[in-house]
Amino acid sequence: MRLRRRRRVVVNLSMTSQVEYLDRIETVSADKLAQLQWRKLRRVIAYAYHNLPFYRRRFSDAGITPASIKSIADLARIPMVTKADIINETIACEEYRIGIEALEGRQPDNVVMTSGTHGFHTFAAIGDYELSRGAIRAVQREFWMQKMRPGMRVVALCPGWHFLSLLDCKAMGRLRVNCILPWGTHIPRFAKSFLDAVQTLRPDYLLTMPPMLYAMLRECERVQVDPRRVFASVRYVSTVGEPVTAGLRSRLREELALEDFFERGGSSDGLWGGGECSFHRGHHVFADYFYIEIVDPDTGRSLPAGERGAVVVTNLTLGKSLYVRFNCEDLGMILPGECPCGRTHPRVELFDRLSNVLILDGRSITTYDIRCCLDEIPQTCGVPFFVVKQSDGGARIELYHPSPEAPKDFDRVGRVLSERLGVQLPVQVIRTMPARWKGRIIDERAQTAAERYPRA
Numbered sequence: 316m317r318l319r320r321r322r323r324v325v326v327n328l329s330m331t332s333q334v335e336y337l338d339r340i341e342t343v344s345a346d347k348l349a350q351l352q353w354r355k356l357r358r359v360i361a362y363a364y365h366n367l368p369f370y371r372r373r374f375s376d377a378g379i380t381p382a383s384i385k386s387i388a389d390l391a392r393i394p395m396v397t398k399a400d401i402i403n404e405t406i407a408c409e410e411y412r413i414g415i416e417a418l419e420g421r422q423p424d425n426v427v428m429t430s431g432t433h434g435f436h437t438f439a440a441i442g443d444y445e446l447s448r449g450a451i452r453a454v455q456r457e458f459w460m461q462k463m464r465p466g467m468r469v470v471a472l473c474p475g476w477h478f479l480s481l482l483d484c485k486a487m488g489r490l491r492v493n494c495i496l497p498w499g500t501h502i503p504r505f506a507k508s509f510l511d512a513v514q515t516l517r518p519d520y521l522l523t524m525p526p527m528l529y530a531m532l533r534e535c536e537r538v539q540v541d542p543r544r545v546f547a548s549v550r551y552v553s554t555v556g557e558p559v560t561a562g563l564r565s566r567l568r569e570e571l572a573l574e575d576f577f578e579r580g581g582s583s584d585g586l587w588g589g590g591e592c593s594f595h596r597g598h599h600v601f602a603d604y605f606y607i608e609i610v611d612p613d614t615g616r617s618l619p620a621g622e623r624g625a626v627v628v629t630n631l632t633l634g635k636s637l638y639v640r641f642n643c644e645d646l647g648m649i650l651p652g653e654c655p656c657g658r659t660h661p662r663v664e665l666f667d668r669l670s671n672v673l674i675l676d677g678r679s680i681t682t683y684d685i686r687c688c689l690d691e692i693p694q695t696c697g698v699p700f701f702v703v704k705q706s707d708g709g710a711r712i713e714l715y716h717p718s719p720e721a722p723k724d725f726d727r728v729g730r731v732l733s734e735r736l737g738v739q740l741p742v743q744v745i746r747t748m749p750a751r752w753k754g755r756i757i758d759e760r761a762q763t764a765a766e767r768y769p770r771a
């Protein structure tokens with residue numbers, strides 16, 4: 316209903332390009348946005364200090380009161396919170412409530428679980444505010460920015476237990492789209508069923524995760540059906556959970572004959588997210604809901620736009636578990652300059668988990684960088700790959716190709732990696748995908764070949 320009360324804003328960027336915004340705040344001046352963030356930051360810091368025991372203790376230990384934070388620069392004095400801090404507190408409290416729940420005296424409407432990084436699931440409380448006036452509005456803007464419109468049929472392949480799935484479903488309801496959530500386990504093993512669902516339900520829009528989409532495309536290849544036929548009704552795809560490089564995005568757009576392919580990102584640890592606009596210049600993070608910093612992972616020093624570092628988030632709204640200077644342990648970068656779409660909110664590019672950064676030949680490299688190299692070669696653009704940490708301390712790249720004859724251009728991968736990244740990595744072709752994997756890095760020391768390929 317809120318959608319009807321608000322007036323949409325349409326701005327002509329040129330004679331041929333038009334951008335439609337959901338809220339006026341998307342284009343307010345950077346100064347006004349900074350003033351708004353500062354007001355909201357002061358409010359959440361004061362709330363955390365006066366009402367949340369977890370933060371009160373940490374602030375006191377650091378000798379900080381809300382009065383000590385006189386400007387945004389002072390924010391760096393507040394100790395960062397890590398995932399390990401949340402885990403330790405959960406163990407100590409023996410329950411999900413650990414003193415960060417900013418519910419303003421109300422009971423939570425939902426308790427959501429994280430995917431279990433570090434082998435331990437943590438939880439966050441979500442109140443009514445978050446789902447009625449909080450970050451749900453940021454998700455609505457994201458969908459709107461990514462061309463989702465009332466009346467569209469959207470098939471959403473998202474895990475039911477995840478915080479983002481909850482927000483997505485509520486946001487789609489508000490946008491009055493016809494949302495279809497196929498029941499089942501959303502992992503690549505069941506790609507065939509989801510491919511059937513897309514073919515039968517004929518959605519305009521598909522929300523999914525990259526591994527599911529790639530598995531669906533492999534299934535098309537296996538049964539020798541043109542993906543353009545299966546995805547004929549689909550105009551837009553938006554994925555979340557893994558970065559998609561520019562080359563791969565263009566390839567997928569072409570392969571599926573899409574009008575556009577979007578990416579979203581964020582973290583359920585820290586309860587934040589953002590999405591790409593049509594210009595694909597990073598994820599717009601709506602600054603009236605989240606304050607993002609990029610810091611040096613070793614020293615904690617704040618880094619300027621254009622430098623890669625750890626993503627640190629502070630929530631700017633209450634009514635949920637509150638994260639103040641939470642280090643998401645993701646490698647990201649605030650992109651410098653302005654976005655041609657006219658939105659003034661910061662744009663963040665996400666590369667990988669910090670723990671997945673590889674040190675190869677003395678250089679820090681992410682699987683995103685490796686994917687960019689693979690994109691340069693038409694035959695390896697979009698090919699599933701893994702970086703295997705070998706038991707001898709070295710590493711190699713494994714490229715998936717199901718048929719016995721790998722394309723000749725696979726030989727070029729080593730050279731491109733050496734030229735672009737300055738690393739020498741052996742490249743091996745695999746004909747079977749590993750049975751269990753998360754991310755693109757496999758540690759040979761933790762998983763034997765027999766465990767990786769049980770059916771090979």
Ligand SMILES: [Zn+2]
Pocket residue numbers: 592593594596599654655656657658
């Ligand atoms: Zn933009």
